[in-house]
Amino acid sequence: MPLKNYKLLIGKVQGLQLDSDASPHLEILVQAKGETFRVAVNVRSDQHPHDLLYRRFDAFAGPTVPLLEQLLEDGVIDLRRDRPDLAFDYQADDLFERNQMSVAPYEATGPDNDLKDFLLPLLQRAISDGSRLFAFGETWPPETQPDAYFHFTPGQGIHDIHMNQGSTGSHAGTNGPKQDGALLLWHPDGSWTAVFLAFQSQVWGSLPIDTSTKRGSLSIVAALVNAPNPEEGRETVSVFNRSDSPVALAGWKIRDRGGRAELLGPLVLGAGEVTRITLSGQGARLGNDGGEIHLVAPDDALVHSVRYDKSSDPEGWSLVF
Numbered sequence: 001m002p003l004k005n006y007k008l009l010i011g012k013v014q015g016l017q018l019d020s021d022a023s024p025h026l027e028i029l030v031q032a033k034g035e036t037f038r039v040a041v042n043v044r045s046d047q048h049p050h051d052l053l054y055r056r057f058d059a060f061a062g063p064t065v066p067l068l069e070q071l072l073e074d075g076v077i078d079l080r081r082d083r084p085d086l087a088f089d090y091q092a093d094d095l096f097e098r099n100q101m102s103v104a105p106y107e108a109t110g111p112d113n114d115l116k117d118f119l120l121p122l123l124q125r126a127i128s129d130g131s132r133l134f135a136f137g138e139t140w141p142p143e144t145q146p147d148a149y150f151h152f153t154p155g156q157g158i159h160d161i162h163m164n165q166g167s168t169g170s171h172a173g174t175n176g177p178k179q180d181g182a183l184l185l186w187h188p189d190g191s192w193t194a195v196f197l198a199f200q201s202q203v204w205g206s207l208p209i210d211t212s213t214k215r216g217s218l219s220i221v222a223a224l225v226n227a228p229n230p231e232e233g234r235e236t237v238s239v240f241n242r243s244d245s246p247v248a249l250a251g252w253k254i255r256d257r258g259g260r261a262e263l264l265g266p267l268v269l270g271a272g273e274v275t276r277i278t279l280s281g282q283g284a285r286l287g288n289d290g291g292e293i294h295l296v297a298p299d300d301a302l303v304h305s306v307r308y309d310k311s312s313d314p315e316g317w318s319l320v321f
Contacts (some may be wrong), residue, residue, distance in 0.1 A: 001157075002164075002174065002175070002177075002179055003079075003130070003138045003160060003164055003174055003176060003179050004138070005138045005139045005140070006078075006079050006080055006136075006137070006138055006164075006179045007076050007077060007078050007079055007125075007136075007137070007138070007139045007158065008031060008076070008077040008079055008083070008086060008088070008134060008136050009030065009033050009037055009039065009076050009133075009134075009135045009137075009139070009157075009158045010032060010071060010073075010074045010075060010076075010129075010132060010133070010134050010135075010148050011028065011030040011032030011033070011037065011074045011075075011132070011133055012074070012125050012132065012133065013015065013028055013029070013030060013123055013126040013131070013132060013133050013250070013287060014029045014030065014036075014124075014127065015028075015029035015122070015127070015150060016028055016029070016091065016102075016123055017149050017150070018030075018043075018116065019149065019283075020312060022231075023042070023044065023046045023051075023168055024042075024043050024044050024106060025040045025041055025042055025043060025119075025121055025159075026041040026043050026068040026116075026123075027040055027057070027149045027150070028040075028041065028114070028123060028133070028135075029150045029152075030133055030135070031074075031078070032074040032075050033073065033074045035153040036150070036156075036237065037076075037157045037158065038147050038149060038155070038156070038157035038158075039135045039137075039157060039158055039159075039161065039183075039267065040117070040157060040158070040159040041159075041160070041161045041183065041197070042161065042162055042197065042199075042213075043106045043115045043116070043119075043160075044106040045188075045200070045201065046108060047168075047171070047197045047199065047201045047295075048201070048255070048259050048300070049200045049201070049300040049302065050106075051103050051104060051106070051200065052104055052106075052115065052162070052197050052198065052199060052200070052301050053098070053101035053102070053104070053107045053197065053198040053199070053200055054101060054102050054104035054115065054118060054145060054195070054196075055096055055102070055120065055195070055196045055197075056102060056193065056194070056195050056196075057095075057192075057194040057195075057196075058193050059191055059192070059193070060092070060184065060192040060193060060194035061093055061192070061194075061203075063093075064085070064086050064088075064102070064118070065149040065192055066082075066083060068086065068088055068134060068184070068186070072131070073231070076139065078146050079179075079182075081208025082192075082197065083126075084178065087136075087175050087178040087179060087180075087316065088136055088164045088178075088179075088180040088181070088182050088196075089099065089165075089177055089178045089179075089180055090165075090180050090198065090204075091165070091166075091177075091204055091305070092177065092178070096196070098171075098204045099294065100196065101196070101198060103163075103200065103301070104118060114188045114198070114274075118172070118195075119195070119255075122185065122193060122195070122261075123315075125187075125230055126128075126185055126187075129187065129188055129225070130188060131185045131186060131187045131188065132185070132186040133183070133184075133185055134182075134183070134184040134185070134186065135158050135181075135182075135183055135306040136161065136163060136180070136181050136182040136184075137158045137159055137160040137181040138158065138159060138164075138181075139157065140156065140157060140158070140159065142155070142156045143152035143155035143156065144241075151308075154192055154233065156178045159184070160181050161179045161181040161182065161197065162180070162181045162197040162198055163181070163197070163199070163202055163242045164176065164179045164180050164181060165177060165179070165180065165199035165202070166202035166203040166204055166270055167199070167202050168202070168203065168257070168292050168305060168307065172307075180196075181194065181197070182194060182196050183195040183197075186266075187193075189262070192310075194249075194252040196254075200300075200301060200302050201294075201302055201305075203255050203305050206313045213271050217238070217239070217242050217243030217245075217247060218239055218242075218247060218269070218295060218303055218304060219240055219242070219295070220237060220239060220240075220275065220295055220304050220305075220306050220321060221238050221239070221240045221292055221321055222236070222237075222238040222253060222318045222319060222320045223235070223236065223286060223290075223293055223306075223319050223320075223321075224236040224237075224307070224316070224317075224319075225287075225288060225308065225311060225319055226288050226311060226313070226314075226315050226316070227315070227316065228315055228316050229315075231281075231283030233278070233279070233280060233281045234278070235275045235279045235281075235285065236277060236279065236280070236284045236287060237254050237276075237279065237284075237286075237293055238272045238274055238276045238277070238320070239269065239274065239275055239277060239295065240273075240319070241269045241270065241271060241272065241273055241274075242244070242272065243271055244272075244273055246268050246269060246271060247268070247269050247270050247272045248266070248267075248269075248300075249264045249265075249267045249268070249269055250264065250265065250266040250267070251263070251264070251296075251297075251298035252264040252275060252295070252296065252297060252298060253283075253284075253296040254279065254283070254284045254293065254294070254296075255284055255293075255294040256284040256285055256286065256292065256296065257287070257291045257292040257297050258285075260283050260284050260285060261283050261284055261296070262277070262279050262280060262283035262284040263283065264277065287299045288311075289310045290307075290308060290309045290310050291308060292305060292306070292307050292308075293305070293306050293308075306321045307320075
């Protein structure tokens with residue numbers, strides 16, 4: 001089911017806070033048309049791999065900019081009902097490709113190398129110079145208690161400030177087109193800055209997520225999910241190399257929906273070849289009632305992902321993707 005409350009919040013940044021719970025966010029305090037809101041921006045994924053994908057445009061000039069410049073009042077706009085022409089779609093809008101996004105850890109040693117370094121100065125500048133914030137995502141309604149971070153009443157705000165399609169696992173139910181999140185800032189000098197975020201676990205269309213030459217050549221083409229009993233040590237995943245050069249699979253992983261991983265050995269997969277990988281039963285497992293299979297590169301980048309439902313095929317038959 002797509003997001004229920006896909007909206008745009010326009011206002012002025014008044015404060016910032018970093019939380020430190022299991023799913024950390026950058027919390028932004030915003031004033032908009034006499035009301036107070038909190039913008040909750042994910043800075044770490046609760047699914048592996050945890051580091052987000054990040055793309056920033058300075059002097060942003062996307063096709064919606066002239067339309068946004070006509071919005072003179074702060075407040076909340078319903079993007080489904082009132083202004084669908086302002087909606088973002090990372091895959092359909094042709095603003096950038098997945099491989100043009102950088103992996104950005106939430107926190108890393110050193111300057112200018114993590115999401116805090118990228119986002120905090122930009123938003124601190126907005127506080128000092130009065131830039132207008134445009135936050136695209138899903139709103140939550142006014143709460144009965146004060147806001148958990150800034151303590152204003154009633155607590156209310158907007159989250160899902162990231163790509164909102166291609167999710168797997170427990171987040172798959174919110175997938176939908178034309179509902180992606182974003183942070184845009186209009187500066188007093190008339191320029192725009194745009195920030196786009198996505199999770200590495202999100203699948204872009206039906207193509208492998210990583211489109212670099214060798215990684216993008218590999219895909220999962222079949223799996224033996226319902227293996228003859230005892231199943232342990234008999235489940236298999238078939239991987240195809242469609243490129244014109246061999247790929248060494250040492251250090252690659254097969255990961256299941258629950259995050260369990262099977263480390264692949266020193267196998268070289270030739271050009272145009274398929275290899276059938278037998279799972280040991282000590283790592284990834286393929287549930288008979290449905291699941292997910294992820295192909296993961298040595299640097300933990302998700303390269304290809306497939307989903308399957310419970311099969312009506314006889315025991316011992318492979319699924320073909």
